[in-house]
Amino acid sequence: MGKKDSGLTRRGFIAAAGSVAAVGSQMTGAYGDITRRAGKLAVLGGDPVRKNKHWPQWPFWDDKVVESVTKTTQSRVWCRIQSPSGTVPTFEKKYAEMTGAGYCVATGSGTQALHTCVEALGIGPGDEVITSPYTDPGTIAAILSARALPVMADLDRASYQLDPAEVERRINENTRAIMPVHMMGQPCDMDRIMAIARKHNLRVIEDACQAHLARHRGKVLGTIGDVGCFSFQSSKVIACGEGGAVIGNDEKLMDMCYTVHNHGTSRRGRTEVIGPKYRMNEFEAAVLLGQWDGIEERHAKRNENAAHLTAGLKDLPGIIPQKLYPGTECGSFYLYTMTYKKEHFNGADRATFIKAVAAEGVSLSPYIPRGLHREPWIENVLNTNVYKKMYTEARLRQYRDELACPNCDAVCDEMLMLWASGPLLGTKEDMDDVVDAIVKVYENRDQLSKA
Numbered sequence: 023m024g025k026k027d028s029g030l031t032r033r034g035f036i037a038a039a040g041s042v043a044a045v046g047s048q049m050t051g052a053y054g055d056i057t058r059r060a061g062k063l064a065v066l067g068g069d070p071v072r073k074n075k076h077w078p079q080w081p082f083w084d085d086k087v088v089e090s091v092t093k094t095t096q097s098r099v100w101c102r103i104q105s106p107s108g109t110v111p112t113f114e115k116k117y118a119e120m121t122g123a124g125y126c127v128a129t130g131s132g133t134q135a136l137h138t139c140v141e142a143l144g145i146g147p148g149d150e151v152i153t154s155p156y157t158d159p160g161t162i163a164a165i166l167s168a169r170a171l172p173v174m175a176d177l178d179r180a181s182y183q184l185d186p187a188e189v190e191r192r193i194n195e196n197t198r199a200i201m202p203v204h205m206m207g208q209p210c211d212m213d214r215i216m217a218i219a220r221k222h223n224l225r226v227i228e229d230a231c232q233a234h235l236a237r238h239r240g241k242v243l244g245t246i247g248d249v250g251c252f253s254f255q256s257s258k259v260i261a262c263g264e265g266g267a268v269i270g271n272d273e274k275l276m277d278m279c280y281t282v283h284n285h286g287t288s289r290r291g292r293t294e295v296i297g298p299k300y301r302m303n304e305f306e307a308a309v310l311l312g313q314w315d316g317i318e319e320r321h322a323k324r325n326e327n328a329a330h331l332t333a334g335l336k337d338l339p340g341i342i343p344q345k346l347y348p349g350t351e352c353g354s355f356y357l358y359t360m361t362y363k364k365e366h367f368n369g370a371d372r373a374t375f376i377k378a379v380a381a382e383g384v385s386l387s388p389y390i391p392r393g394l395h396r397e398p399w400i401e402n403v404l405n406t407n408v409y410k411k412m413y414t415e416a417r418l419r420q421y422r423d424e425l426a427c428p429n430c431d432a433v434c435d436e437m438l439m440l441w442a443s444g445p446l447l448g449t450k451e452d453m454d455d456v457v458d459a460i461v462k463v464y465e466n467r468d469q470l471s472k473a
């Protein structure tokens with residue numbers, strides 16, 4: 023990123039932060055100028071809703087981030103075990119405090135955090151973990167790395183989250199844990215998932231890799247299950263390139279997470295169990311600490327802007343924002359997502375709609391193209407010696423027979439998103455542009471057959 027770009031980013035962010043109060047006081051009502059929505063669609067040569075404007079860029083950085091990295095460089099403390107007051111131990115303390123968790127162990131990625139938890143819970147070959155097919159490949163990789171079996175349950179089509187009834191249906195005598203994935207940074211149906219876990223005596227590993235600081239019934243996501251995992255990969259709402267963390271309240275389990283992630287070597291200096299080496303390095307934590315002061319403000323800003331978008335779109339037929347569950351207090355808004363129903367848009371398919379909205383100056387996109395139940399890992403993994411040895415032929419046959427996830431397929435086909443880490447830090451006018459572009463295309467949907 024050049025000097026010029028970074029200046030733009032900072033100015034954009036300061037301007038955005040200045041309008042928090044204004045956004046908060048106008049959550050509902052009419053948006054923009056009605057005349058902006060009339061007339062010819064830009065895709066057919068009309069005047070676009072939005073032009074010559076920039077979105078706040080992501081990942082965020084400013085002079086404080088640079089200073090923090092410089093300080094780490096100069097300190098020669100580049101590895102977490104060199105000093106108890108280094109950036110990684112400091113980050114762990116601060117992240118536990120921020121989330122209300124008793125303990126935190128930082129890792130090199132969200133996938134590493136998830137795998138650490140699977141190992142620390144003693145889940146391995148022959149065991150099964152129920153999770154979502156609609157997620158980052160890292161979720162499945164964490165289970166496979168322990169040679170356990172990821173069992174994918176279908177979704178609630180309106181929330182894009184695991185359907186608890188589908189989870190319960192897939193529990194058998196080898197099931198050890200549920201790994202709910204808080205997609206888009208919004209809480210899963212945690213009331214029902216936790217009830218199912220208690221009833222069947224299962225552990226819960228929350229994949230909160232998209233869900234930093236999201237809250238459900240007074241608890242920060244990641245602190246509801248036994249352990250919660252986060253990612254700080256570049257695109258996430260708190261970012262350091264690659265990074266991750268486990269949080270939790272069970273001291274013994276969190277101590278085991280430390281041991282596992284530290285090549286099996288405990289805080290007491292003894293090498294005790296099987297473990298990879300997944301330590302976060304001090305430069306990654308320096309980037310995280312350098313952006314600390316703005317984290318909560320950016321979280322609040324994304325929520326205010328998301329509420330503004332949802333209010334603006336709520337009466338529009340054919341665009342249905344992601345369904346949230348009772349108890350949801352706030353989300354991280356890693357992505358702002360909605361379901362597109364083409365029957366309300368003169369039958370225009372999603373790609374045509376996206377093209378028309380893009381011509382108006384707002385870029386929406388599909389997200390995950392197909393669920394993980396449709397990726398080639400399944401046959402490749404099920405045919406390895408270890409899986410053939412550790413799971414019965416009957417179980418693997420049943421596994422193949424029960425792969426269908428029709429709601430996940432529907433979500434992949436009809437969901438639309440606005441990247442939110444950066445764009446949702448924009449101004450109220452930026453949000454109005456999004457609403458106006460969508461509403462304009464809706465109001466002129468008869469033109470879409472020519473687009």
Ligand SMILES: *Cc1c(COP(=O)(O)O)cnc(C)c1O
Pocket residue numbers: 130131132133134157158160161203204229231232252253254255264265266
């Ligand atoms: C990003 C992500 C992961 C993996 O995190 P990495 O840091 O990329 O390894 C896992 N699950 C979900 C839901 C994610 O979004």
